[in-house]
Structure formats: C-alpha cells, structure tokens
Amino acid sequence: MYGLVNKAIQDLITTNYGEDKWMKIKEKSKIDIDYFISTEPYDDSVTYQLAIAAAQELNISVDEVLYSFGEWWVLKTSLQKYGGLMKAGGSTVKEFLTNLPSFHDRIMLIYPKLTPPEFKIDEKGENCLIVHYFSKREGLVAFMKGLLSGIGKMYETPVEIEHVFGKSSGEEHEAFKVSW
Ligand code: HEM
Numbered sequence: 001m002y003g004l005v006n007k008a009i010q011d012l013i014t015t016n017y018g019e020d021k022w023m024k025i026k027e028k029s030k031i032d033i034d035y036f037i038s039t040e041p042y043d044d045s046v047t048y049q050l051a052i053a054a055a056q057e058l059n060i061s062v063d064e065v066l067y068s069f070g071e072w073w074v075l076k077t078s079l080q081k082y083g084g085l086m087k088a089g090g091s092t093v094k095e096f097l098t099n100l101p102s103f104h105d106r107i108m109l110i111y112p113k114l115t116p117p118e119f120k121i122d123e124k125g126e127n128c129l130i131v132h133y134f135s136k137r138e139g140l141v142a143f144m145k146g147l148l149s150g151i152g153k154m155y156e157t158p159v160e161i162e163h164v165f166g167k168s169s170g171e172e173h174e175a176f177k178v179s180w
Contacts, residue, residue, distance in 0.1 A: 070146020
C-alpha cells in the first residue's frame with residue numbers, strides 16, 4: 001500500500017499514545033524503514049506488520065487497531081489532506097455511500113499504482129443500504145467497519161453497521177448493512 005497509509009498509522013499512534021510508543025511499535029514490527037514516503041508504494045506486509053505490532057504493544061486486538069484506523073483514515077487523513085474530494089462525495093451519508101463505487105477512480109489520478117477496493121451499493125430505502133466490498137486483500141473487515149463509522153461521524157449521523165456476510169461465511173466478498 002502507498003506510504004500514505006503507513007504514515008497515517010504512524011500519525012494515529014503518535015497523536016494518541018506519543019512518539020515513544022510509536023518507536024516501540026516500529027521496533028516490534030521489525031520494519032527496517034526510517035520514514036514513509038506518501039507517494040511511494042510499499043509491500044502490504046508493512047501495513048499488516050504495523051497493525052499486528054500496535055495490537056501487541058497496546059494490548060488490544062488487531063481488529064480494534066484496524067477499526068480505529070478506519071475512523072482515523074476518514075476523519076483525519078482524508079478530511080485533512082483531501083477535504084475537497086471528500087466534500088465532493090456528497091452532503092449526506094446516503095449520498096456519500098451511493099457515490100463510493102467511483103470514489104477511488106479519482107484517487108487513482110493521484111496514486112496511479114493503487115490497488116483499490118471495489119464497492120457496489122444496494123439501496124434499501126431512506127435510512128439503510130447495503131455496501132458490498134470486493135477486495136484483493138484479506139483481513140480488512142474491521143478496517144471497513146471503522147471507515148463506515150467514520151463516514152457517519154463525518155456527517156454527524158450516527159450509523160449502525162452490520163456485517164451481513166463475507167469470506168468467513170463462504171462468500172466471495174463482504175457485505176455491510178448500514179442504517180442511520
Ligand atoms: C481522499 C480519501 C481517500 C484516499 C486518498 C484513499 C486512498 C487509498 C489508498 C492509498 C489505499 C491503499 C491501497 C493501495 O495503496 O494500493 C486505499 C485503500 C482502501 N480504501 Fe481508500 N482512500 C480514501 C478514502 C476512502 C474511503 C472514504 C473509503 C470508504 C469506504 C475507503 C476505503 C478503502 C478500503 C476498504 C481500502 C483497502 C483496499 C483493499 O481492500 O484492497 N477509502 N485507499
């Protein structure tokens with residue numbers, strides 16, 4: 001994944017737990033990289049190793065790390081660095097999620113080597129929809145839940161997120177019911 005992602009994990013940890021904790025996590029992850037360059041792609045294993053080391057050092061589960069990172073990615077990284085793009089996504093949770101399938105098309109103009117997620121949306125009335133998430137990567141269900149929660153917080157609209165089905169139940173992709 002692009003360095004932007006690893007840098008955002010670093011930001012989340014240093015802001016919430018301090019620089020020392022970050023140094024310990026980086027040491028534990030055994031990653032031999034001094035600093036991340038946003039626009040450079042890194043092996044996915046770097047991101048996973050950071051998440052695992054953070055979970056061990058903070059004494060929480062990897063899913064908890066990924067969930068917090070999902071919220072952080074929307075509310076801090078995306079809004080601060082790409083506020084214009086985020087605002088263009090819509091003015092309500094429903095609009096933003098309805099536009100999500102084409103969101104990373106625009107990101108690919110900035111990060112051409114992106115391996116983006118794919119989304120399909122099923123409308124289920126005024127206050128609910130299903131987000132279908134297709135990924136070449138594994139283990140990012142909790143990250144998705146955090147992202148969806150972050151999108152709710154971005155619009156000050158509390159959302160309920162239910163993981164309806166996924167690879168763990170033999171399906172080929174993940175589906176989330178989002179209600180507000
Ligand atoms: C301006 C805001 C955003 C930027 C710059 C951005 C950029 C990225 C980047 C760089 C990656 C790593 C993939 C790679 O390097 O190959 C990624 C992955 C991902 N993004 Fe975004 N993204 C943004 C917003 C969002 C939003 C709002 C969602 C909401 C659902 C989202 C969902 C994901 C998911 C689920 C992945 C994991 C990729 C996978 O499953 O393979 N992103 N994005």
